Every structure is written in structure tokens, then in C-alpha cells.
Amino acid sequence: MSAPLVVVGAGAIGGTLGAHVARAGHDVLLCDVDAEHVAAINARGLSIEGPVEEFTVGVPAVTPDGLPDRIERAIVAVKSHHTPAAAELLRDRLAPDGFVLTVQNGLTADVLVEALGADRVVSSFINVGADYLGPGRIIQGNVAAFHVGELAGGEITPRVRELAELLPYAQPTGNVLGYLWGKEAYGAMLWAGAVSDLTIAESLERPEYRPLMVALAREVLAQAPVPVEGFDGFDPADLEGSLDRLAAFNRRSAKQYSGIYRDLVVRKRKTEIDSMLRDLDGPIFAKIGELVHDIEQGRRVNEVANLDELAAYAASL
Numbered sequence: 001m002s003a004p005l006v007v008v009g010a011g012a013i014g015g016t017l018g019a020h021v022a023r024a025g026h027d028v029l030l031c032d033v034d035a036e037h038v039a040a041i042n043a044r045g046l047s048i049e050g051p052v053e054e055f056t057v058g059v060p061a062v063t064p065d066g067l068p069d070r071i072e073r074a075i076v077a078v079k080s081h082h083t084p085a086a087a088e089l090l091r092d093r094l095a096p097d098g099f100v101l102t103v104q105n106g107l108t109a110d111v112l113v114e115a116l117g118a119d120r121v122v123s124s125f126i127n128v129g130a131d132y133l134g135p136g137r138i139i140q141g142n143v144a145a146f147h148v149g150e151l152a153g154g155e156i157t158p159r160v161r162e163l164a165e166l167l168p169y170a171q172p173t174g175n176v177l178g179y180l181w182g183k184e185a186y187g188a189m190l191w192a193g194a195v196s197d198l199t200i201a202e203s204l205e206r207p208e209y210r211p212l213m214v215a216l217a218r219e220v221l222a223q224a225p226v227p228v229e230g231f232d233g234f235d236p237a238d239l240e241g242s243l244d245r246l247a248a249f250n251r252r253s254a255k256q257y258s259g260i261y262r263d264l265v266v267r268k269r270k271t272e273i274d275s276m277l278r279d280l281d282g283p284i285f286a287k288i289g290e291l292v293h294d295i296e297q298g299r300r301v302n303e304v305a306n307l308d309e310l311a312a313y314a315a316s317l
């Protein structure tokens with residue numbers, strides 16, 4: 001690869017991927033709006049911490065004004081409400097035959113497709129449980145599924161094969177949307193738990209929340225337009241069993257709380273709930289949206305009572 005792989009959004013997931021690719025000897029350029037994070041990376045390197053492996057790698061980082069005029073390959077790893085801004089940065093810089101890989105949760109690739117063109121967007125599903133710890137420091141929670149594929153599905157194209165070779169843990173897939181819908185169902189369950197103060201594992205394994213979690217996953221899966229894929233203990237055909245397996249999986253991860261919980265409680269900032277509400281229908285999911293908005297706007301705090309309310313609501317349907 002001649003030009004650097006540009007990572008737009010060098011936080012938890014973009015930083016993890018960028019660090020691994022740079023350590024393997026490839027040319028990487030990290031880009032982030034957080035000037036303190038960028039300065040720390042340039043001064044001391046980017047550190048990956050946690051149980052998987054710990055290393056620090058020297059990798060150049062810039063704020064958006066330092067991006068080169070021409071980009072051939074980029075990873076988009078910003079929160080979904082920042083996708084329009086990331087697309088704007090890439091629109092005039094992406095080479096005509098260049099492309100971006102989104103590693104975002106959810107179904108937000110259409111924002112990139114609209115800005116950059118359908119043939120310039122590749123998608124993926126990733127579940128490595130990363131978290132931003134502070135300037136220049138990221139924790140990688142586990143080694144888990146990472147599937148890269150064309151949005152249209154089907155054939156494994158040369159660029160998908162190239163990305164799967166370049167990126168840590170990545171496998172090519174002809175059904176990336178099937179994985180993303182699986183993650184939507186899993187994610188919805190995590191987000192249900194995030195309105196409480198329980199860890200991911202606790203909210204998934206408590207017997208009193210099992211009917212809620214199964215009903216919620218069913219609500220999401222019923223909307224999937226493609227066959228849904230399983231991963232890391234999640235099996236769309238066995239939701240009850242999935243709860244035990246996913247709880248065990250999350251107990252082993254260094255990331256004990258979901259991204260939405262971390263945004264609500266630790267980082268006290270906007271969550272991705274609105275993009276998810278754009279993509280997902282259904283009464284239980286809509287109720288999660290209400291609860292998350294209440295917490296974002298200070299009308300509630302994260303506590304088990306919210307999860308009890310959600311479970312009672314699901315039982316009343």
C-alpha cells in the first residue's frame with residue numbers, strides 16, 4: 001500500500017486498529033479532533049493496554065486540518081453522529097479509486113455512501129471491546145469477531161481480501177450486513193442494560209431480565225432484511241442460550257460496560273442512541289431511547305430501577 005492508511009477517529013476502536021496496523025510495519029496516519037490526544041500520540045506514541053497485549057507504537061497523528069489532500073484508503077471510526085463531519089473531511093480528499101472502511105456500530109454506512117458513492121464504502125462488524133482511557137492511551141478489552149465485507153454482500157472482492165490481510169483478527173465475509181444486524185440485536189440488549197448501573201454481564205445473566213432481553217433481540221431481528229449471522233456466543237436461533245454465552249464472553253473482557261454506558265456515565269456526552277433510533281423500530285427499543293434521552297438530559301440517573309421499568313414495559317406488551 002503506497003499512501004498511508006488514514007484512520008478518521010483515533011479513539012477506542014480507530015486507535016486500536018491503527019496501532020496494530022502500524023506495529024505490523026504499515027504506513028498509518030491517525031486523525032482526530034481531540035488535539036490533546038493527537039499531541040500525546042505524537043509525543044509519546046499510542047499505547048494499547050489491557051489483557052490482550054500491551055504495546056506502544058510510534059504513529060503520526062494529525063487534527064483534521066493536517067490531513068493530506070489525497071487519501072487512498074481510510075477507516076472511519078467516529079461515533080455515528082460524527083459521520084457527516086468525517087464524510088465531509090473525506091469527500092474532496094478521497095482518490096477516485098480510493099475507498100473507506102467503516103468500523104462503526106449500526107447501519108450508518110448510508111451517510112458515507114451518500115457523500116462518497118456506494119462503490120467507495122466497505123463495511124465491517126467488530127467486537128473487540130475497546131475504550132479510550134486518556135490522551136495517547138487505549139484499552140483493548142478482548143480478541144473477538146471482526147468481519148469485513150462489501151455492503152452489497154456476495155463476492156469477496158480484492159479490496160476486502162486486502163483489508164482482511166491488513167487488519168488484526170479480520171476475516172472476509174459475503175454477508176457483512178448479517179453481522180451488523182446481529183450486532184444491532186446484541187447492542188440493543190447492551191443498551192437496555194446501560195440504563196442501569198449493572199455491568200454488561202450482570203444485565204445479560206440476571207434471570208429477571210431474560211424475557212426482556214430475548215423480546216428485545218427478537219424485536220430487532222424481526223427487522224433484519226438479510227440472514228443474521230452469529231458471533232462470540234450470539235446465536236440468532238438461540239437467544240436464551242446466547243444470554244449465558246454473551247455474559248461469559250463479557251466477563252472475560254476488560255470492557256465491563258457498553259459504549260453507551262461509558263458515554264452516559266463516564267464521559268458524560270451524547271450517545272449514539274439517535275442514530276440507532278433512526279435505524280430501528282419497535283416499542284421496546286423506542287422505550288430504551290426514551291430512557292437514554294432522560295439520562296442524557298439529567299432527568300434520570302443510571303440505576304436498576306430503569307431496567308426494571310423497561311422489563312415491566314416489555315412484559316406489558
Ligand SMILES: NC(=O)C1=CN([C@@H]2O[C@H](COP(=O)(O)OP(=O)(O)OC[C@H]3O[C@@H](n4cnc5c(N)ncnc54)[C@H](OP(=O)(O)O)[C@@H]3O)[C@@H](O)[C@H]2O)C=CC1
Binds near residue numbers: 012014086089131272
Ligand atoms: N469501542 C468499541 O469497542 C467499539 C466501537 N464501535 C463503534 O465504533 C465507533 C467509534 O466508537 P469508539 O471508538 O468507541 O469512540 P471514541 O469516542 O472512543 O472514538 C471516536 C474518536 O473520534 C473523534 N472524532 C469525532 N469527530 C471527529 C472528526 N470529525 N474527525 C476526526 N475525529 C473525530 C472523537 O473525538 P471526541 O471524543 O473529541 O469527539 C474520538 O476521539 C462507534 O460507532 C462505535 O459504536 C464498534 C465496535 C466496538
Ligand SMILES: CC(C)(CO)C(=O)C(=O)O
Binds near residue numbers: 105126129130255258
Ligand atoms: C459490544 C461492545 C462493548 C464491544 O464491541 C461495544 O460495541 C460497545 O461499546 O457498546
